[in-house]
Amino acid sequence: MKAAKPFARxxxxxxxxxxxxxxxxxxxVIIGAGPVGLTLAIDLKLRGVDCVLLDDQDRIxxxxxxxxxxxxxxxxxxxxxxAAPMLEKGVRWNIGKVFQGEDLLYQFDLLAExxxxxxxxxxLQQYYAEKFLVEHAQALGLDLRWLNRVVGIxxxxxxxxxGIETPDGAYSLDASFVIACDGxxxxxRALLDLDFMGEAFEDQFLxxxxxxxxxxxxxxxxxxxxxxxxxxxxxxxxxxxxxxxIDLQLSPDADAEHERRPELVRPRIERMLGHGAFELxxxxxxxxxxxxxxxxxHGPVIFAGDAAHQVSPFGARGANSGVQDADxxxxxxxxALRGRAGMIESYDRERSEAADENILNSTxxxxxxxxxxxxxxxxxxxxxxxxxxxxxxKRFVNSGRLSTPTAYRNSPLSTPDDAGWADGPPPGxxxxxxxxxxxxxSERLGHGFALLHRPNGNERPAISGLPLIExxxxxxxxxxxxxxxxxxxxxxxxxxxxxxxxxxxGRDAIVAALQRAGAV
Amino acid sequence: xxxxxxxxxxxxxxxxxxxxxxxxRGLTEAESADLNAALVLILANQIGDxxxxxxxxxxxxxxxxxAPRSILSADDTKLVT
Numbered sequence: 001m002k003a004a005k006p007f008a009r010x011x012x013x014x015x016x017x018x019x020x021x022x023x024x025x026x027x028x029v030i031i032g033a034g035p036v037g038l039t040l041a042i043d044l045k046l047r048g049v050d051c052v053l054l055d056d057q058d059r060i061x062x063x064x065x066x067x068x069x070x071x072x073x074x075x076x077x078x079x080x081x082x083a084a085p086m087l088e089k090g091v092r093w094n095i096g097k098v099f100q101g102e103d104l105l106y107q108f109d110l111l112a113e114x115x116x117x118x119x120x121x122x123x124l125q126q127y128y129a130e131k132f133l134v135e136h137a138q139a140l141g142l143d144l145r146w147l148n149r150v151v152g153i154x155x156x157x158x159x160x161x162x163g164i165e166t167p168d169g170a171y172s173l174d175a176s177f178v179i180a181c182d183g184x185x186x187x188x189r190a191l192l193d194l195d196f197m198g199e200a201f202e203d204q205f206l207x208x209x210x211x212x213x214x215x216x217x218x219x220x221x222x223x224x225x226x227x228x229x230x231x232x233x234x235x236x237x238x239x240x241x242x243x244x245x246i247d248l249q250l251s252p253d254a255d256a257e258h259e260r261r262p263e264l265v266r267p268r269i270e271r272m273l274g275h276g277a278f279e280l281x282x283x284x285x286x287x288x289x290x291x292x293x294x295x296x297x298h299g300p301v302i303f304a305g306d307a308a309h310q311v312s313p314f315g316a317r318g319a320n321s322g323v324q325d326a327d328x329x330x331x332x333x334x335x336a337l338r339g340r341a342g343m344i345e346s347y348d349r350e351r352s353e354a355a356d357e358n359i360l361n362s363t364x365x366x367x368x369x370x371x372x373x374x375x376x377x378x379x380x381x382x383x384x385x386x387x388x389x390x391x392x393x394k395r396f397v398n399s400g401r402l403s404t405p406t407a408y409r410n411s412p413l414s415t416p417d418d419a420g421w422a423d424g425p426p427p428g429x430x431x432x433x434x435x436x437x438x439x440x441x442s443e444r445l446g447h448g449f450a451l452l453h454r455p456n457g458n459e460r461p462a463i464s465g466l467p468l469i470e471x472x473x474x475x476x477x478x479x480x481x482x483x484x485x486x487x488x489x490x491x492x493x494x495x496x497x498x499x500x501x502x503x504x505x506g507r508d509a510i511v512a513a514l515q516r517a518g519a520v
Numbered sequence: 521x522x523x524x525x526x527x528x529x530x531x532x533x534x535x536x537x538x539x540x541x542x543x544x545r546g547l548t549e550a551e552s553a554d555l556n557a558a559l560v561l562i563l564a565n566q567i568g569d570x571x572x573x574x575x576x577x578x579x580x581x582x583x584x585x586x587a588p589r590s591i592l593s594a595d596d597t598k599l600v601t
Contacts, residue, residue: 375553382557392565 006059007127010134012147018171026052027337029162029175031150031188033057035066035126036305036322037181038133042080043330045140046447049337052173053142054164056149056187060134063282064125064209067237067245068316072405072430073323074118075442075496082136083118086129090122091238096220098387098399102227105387106394107219110402115477116433117440121402123239125209126319153178153191155299177333177344178301181322184289186307192298198291198359201312202252203370205286206259209243210269212278216244222399224369224384228271233369235399236272243281246272247313249370256285288312288366290359296325297348304329309355314365314400317358324405325351331447331494335518343518346413350428354406361401368398405430408497415491415500415513424483424490424501431496434478436471441478444469448494449519453505454479456486461505466514493517524575 017024028044030037033055041053069086077083094111097104110120137144151170152163159176180188189196221236223229232249239245246269250259258264260283270276292309296302305322328351332343371377386393408414408428415427425431433442441452446467453461454471462468471478482490491499491513500513514520530536543559544552564573 375557378553378557379561382554382561386558386561393561396561 007062008060008131008134010058010144010146012058012167013145014166014168015143015145017173018166018168020171023161023172023174025159025174025176026050027175028052028177028179028333029054029173030179030181031055031162032180032182032305032307033130033134033144033146034181034183034305034322035129035133035319036326037179038130038137039076039080039323040179040181040304040326040330041142041144042082042133042137042140043326043447044333045137045142046080047330047334049330049334051143052175053137053144054148054150054162055144055146056182058146060127060130062127063284064127064239064243064245066126066129066316066319067123067239068320068402069122069124069129070316070320070403071116071118071120072403073320074122075433076323076327077133078118078442079445079447079496080136082132085132085135086124087119087122089128089132089240090124091218091240092119092122093218093220093238094120095217096222096399098397099221099223099226100384100387101225103388105224105384105397115435115440115481117442118433121316123237123245125239125241125243128240129319150182150188150191153188153301155192155301157299160300176300176337179329179333180301180303180307181305181326182307184306184310186303188301189293189303189307192301194293194298196291196310197294198289198310199363200287200289200291201366201370202372203287204250204252204254204256204259205288206246206248206250206265206268206283207286208246208248208265208269208283209239209281210246210278211241211243211281212273213242214244214273224380224399226272229268233399234272244278248272250285254285256287260285286313290363290366292352292355292359295348296351296355297344302329302344302347304351308351309359311358311362312366313362314369315358315362315402316400317362317403320403321354321358324354327495332518340518340520342412346411346518350406350408350411350413353408353410357406358403365398365400369400405497411497413493413499413517415509415516417501418509419503421483421501421503424481425498427498427500429498431490431492431498432481434475434481436469436475436478441469442496445492445496449499449514449517450492451489451510452482452484452492453489454484454486458487458505461489461507461510463507463510463514466510466519491517522569522571524572524579526579 028051030041030053044051074083097107149165150162151165154161160178162173182188218238223234226234235247237245289310296308304325311317329347332347336343371380383396387397411428450467452469489505490501493499499517
């Protein structure tokens with residue numbers, strides 16, 4: 001088995017900062033070069049914010065870990081310029097099937113609506129995603145420092161001083177903002193002695209990646225009580241390079257060290273696949289948790305990704321929500337560094353709402369998949385039985401509700417509607433992509449605010465520094481998706497959530513909404 | 521505002537009650553519990569209103585302290601006559 005083999009290694013390099021008598025100062029230091037830290041570092045670089053990215057390792061780990069990357073994540077990476085290799089390498093899938101025993105209960109199709117540049121989901125090993133992000137970061141000239149372990153955080157009113165250990169000894173850095181993207185076991189969280197509140201689930205899950213050339217279709221298959229794993233649940237999902245992800249539910253009292261031994265794992269998977277023609281690439285045993293920090297912002301130290309909140313994997317809400325944290329935070333840090341107040345607080349508000357939604361959904365799914373006691377198991381089995389016969393029964397069955405971006409319902413940055421809207425994304429909601437001209441709306445947006453406008457023959461809403469994206473009558477799908485009547489406009493934030501929308505395009509209202517959203 | 525209707529709704533409540541009882545006749549305790557679980561999900565979907573469902577659940581929970589437990593065995597599995 002090749003579980004411990006790193007996927008990629010990077011050279012530690014001594015930095016000039018390490019020889020300084022007084023610590024070098026940066027606007028931003030990011031701890032942790034995983035998908036979240038790398039996404040944020042690239043975003044800040046593209047905004048012209050000087051930042052340093054520290055990682056205590058010198059490698060990308062060999063385990064797949066996260067494998068499902070959602071449309072929103074791909075849209076973010078597309079904005080940052082690194083979605084193409086992900087899409088090229090990733091496996092696209094749309095069909096999910098749910099089985100009970102040997103029977104297909106139902107299937108779902110993610111291919112809901114055409115006219116989006118990005119697919120609903122791709123499956124891609126986390127190590128590939130990280131590799132492509134690192135390559136992009138390096139191409140942009142980002143200051144990436146491997147084998148730099150943060151061992152001290154002194155937070156003050158104006159920033160924080162980090163104590164860092166390296167193979168050449170210790171040094172310090174000062175930062176106006178420190179962003180902790182250092183994962184579920186966040187050392188930064190421990191250094192600040194912060195509580196990680198929530199619940200752990202009793203049942204354990206064996207996660208294995210196997211390599212095989214199989215005739216299975218590229219679909220997400222989920223079993224309740226399969227014949228090869230009686231009384232438990234199982235998930236099978238395709239990744240690139242003929243790698244298949246298998247999740248097997250174990251008993252609450254299973255011995256993790258024992259269960260992960262290949263001589264035990266192999267027969268289980270042989271029963272599942274009906275053959276032994278596979279190689280074990282990676283095995284891990286998890287007891288899932290749903291936890292979060294009460295606050296993601298602690299003075300100059302800001303938490304993002306698994307360091308801030310942790311979910312069970314059903315629904316692919318871990319890495320995807322972490323990348324959205326980074327997307328939410330980058331432009332706000334840039335605004336805060338310009339002196340704009342309230343932006344970091346809005347990160348806490350908005351991403352708390354997202355974390356709560358993700359924890360709620362993944363907790364519900366985990367409870368359905370692994371009922372905690374007899375009465376819960378009865379209801380679960382009743383729902384499965386009803387799913388065979390009724391449409392409503394299928395809707396009760398929960399093998400994971402897949403990650404979608406959160407609509408920020410109570411954002412201080414949103415301007416409430418002042419005119420009647422029956423449809424379209426309300427203020428705070430994520431902007432849906434749509435065809436525009438010969439391409440897509442998402443391609444026409446940059447890294448800042450923009451105004452999406454459908455002219456009605458009156459004067460155009462020209463505001464200095466605010467790109468105007470004009471819609472024509474032939475952009476029918478977009479007009480319908482946004483309920484964009486002539487004269488209407490949407491103010492779109494840098495993270496492509498809706499800041500405000502207008503039935504008329506009075507300049508004053510747009511300027512006021514821009515100010516409220518943090519543009520000035 | 522949606523409110524759980526606690527007024528009598530059946531013209532013949534005895535017949536409705538009887539229908540529920542008869543559905544359980546001949547079942548083991550486990551089968552009976554399975555039947556109830558399916559029935560709750562079917563009826564909850566028929567109600568289709570989370571507020572009313574929550575009120576119904578609260579009312580049902582409130583009855584737990586008031587059942588005549590003296591006639592039930594310790595594990596609630598069979599009638600003690």
